[in-house]
Amino acid sequence: MFKLRSLVTALALVGSISVASAWEALPTQALEPSDNPSTAEKIELGKMLYHDPRLSSTGTVSCASCHNTTLGGEDNRPNSMGVNGQTGGRSAPTVWNAAFNKVQFWDGRAATLEAQAAGPVTNPIEMGMKSWDDVVVRLKGIAGYQAAFETVYGKDSISKDNATKAIAAYERTLITPNSPYDKYVGGDKSALSAQQVRGMEKVAELGCTSCHSGAAFNGAGTFQKFPMTADSYLEAKYHFTKDKGVAEVSKKAEDEHFFKVPTLRNIAVTAPYFHNGSVATLDEAVKVMAKVQLNKDLSKDETADIVAFLNGLTGEFPKQHMPKLPETAGKTVN
């Protein structure tokens, strides 16, 4: 195993740095925060809430609508569609392995899965609930949820905190180990093809893994400027700079166009790409990244090798049973 490259500044990344990356297999379990230990009942409650469209104003949008657990953990759309057909400006990140992100959302504005889970529910263009108080009232009106919360947290325990903790506990189970890459790193040298290994070496050589570092290829919570270098042709085509990233939240000039480094895990099945979902194919995404982040024009073969390697990052999606949601008895959803 190679030594993990230390974090370098944005500026240094543009240059050619040839320190090799550490190649790590994906952990099969995520760490739990001390104030939210996982239990089987909590995970089950979280799974129910995660898949329940009644957490949205219209009763049509659940967490799973945009972060689809029967697919690659997102929706394969440039921008997700929330209540009443509304769309926003960003592409839904995958929920698979989100437990290994150190920060959540494209702009990293949530530090934990728990904090992230609270956001979309009351976002007017996502799940559209007026307030978490309204969510709590609705959940309290469903007898099965009263019982499920009581089992996990004790009597009369339906609250925003307990709901988001349960959702986060469920999300910590959404891990996709045993990708061909993981098997290769674990010693099975036949798990990746010769082309994939070339792509893997190219990824390190180019410096992709400077940011996309660690087992989840997500830089362990680092932020990076995107795009690093202006390219008028690509900008005209993909409008990357329209979104100011972290600065949209912080309002600081120095945060402009900084984004959380997203995971490369399952990247082959989570098109389209980038914060605004503007690039449809993985092939193009790889070329764009090389150009605007590393100022490199990749050859057709280099691109194909890297895409082949990235296909080797698709893991095994765990089998799950379908949650049975407690019914809204004898009355309408809202």
Place this chain on the structure above:
Amino acid sequence: MFKLRSLVTALALVGSISVASAWEALPTQALEPSDNPSTAEKIELGKMLYHDPRLSSTGTVSCASCHNTTLGGEDNRPNSMGVNGQTGGRSAPTVWNAAFNKVQFWDGRAATLEAQAAGPVTNPIEMGMKSWDDVVVRLKGIAGYQAAFETVYGKDSISKDNATKAIAAYERTLITPNSPYDKYVGGDKSALSAQQVRGMEKVAELGCTSCHSGAAFNGAGTFQKFPMTADSYLEAKYHFTKDKGVAEVSKKAEDEHFFKVPTLRNIAVTAPYFHNGSVATLDEAVKVMAKVQLNKDLSKDETADIVAFLNGLTGEFPKQHMPKLPETAGKTVN
């Protein structure tokens, strides 16, 4: 067991008929049509297609969005919400036990589950695909579907017919047996409370089971006029007659306001009620039915007894595993 009451005319139903109903438990298996025998692989493919939002133009609406298999088989909304936040005029019927309907849709315009499954996919306000040809093209672009169809139907077999057959085969597994009512009919006299038994007798005595007959309480594919008698107060409140029912399809005056008799199975968990979803509570739905169909004003106790009985028609929802949908590899959904 009593003798099954024969079908009577709409007119006769208004009068008081005291022939008792046949009380039948729900079958645990549905008959398969000879041209669509079920196999485990076909059911699994159907489950995938049923839960796949990529069968809609926006990639956001699956069959399960409106006919939710994690809930009571529908969406607890007055009208469902299709692509781009559009809504129609009718309330989604439950998919649970739809296998026991002799006709499908509120107006019975589909004779089979197979024919029904084809409809919403290309309905512009439901799933919004331009044509089934477009659906087939999209499915052919997903390698996992090519393989799954090949396993079930042979090579290059992705087609509208084969897709809808698989969906129907899956739907034939969506049966909810062992309700308290079924246990009671099966000999366990403790399965229904004294109040529920009073409600059951009242349902027969009033004539509800003249139309809601048979094991699924759905009249085995009969149609009925609704509302039978005008009630200006209720009409002003619920606008029942705005929808002409079967006549919307047949364009015949004699079909005006005729609808398929819907199942009463799981009625307590499938609010809101009626073809237009205008009545939010089961209590009110029972009173409305007595008034406009049977010209009876129910007492508070009678209503409560009937509602208690109807709660006894909630069956056991079978445990299911979550389908894992084949991924859209490296490209966007549409």
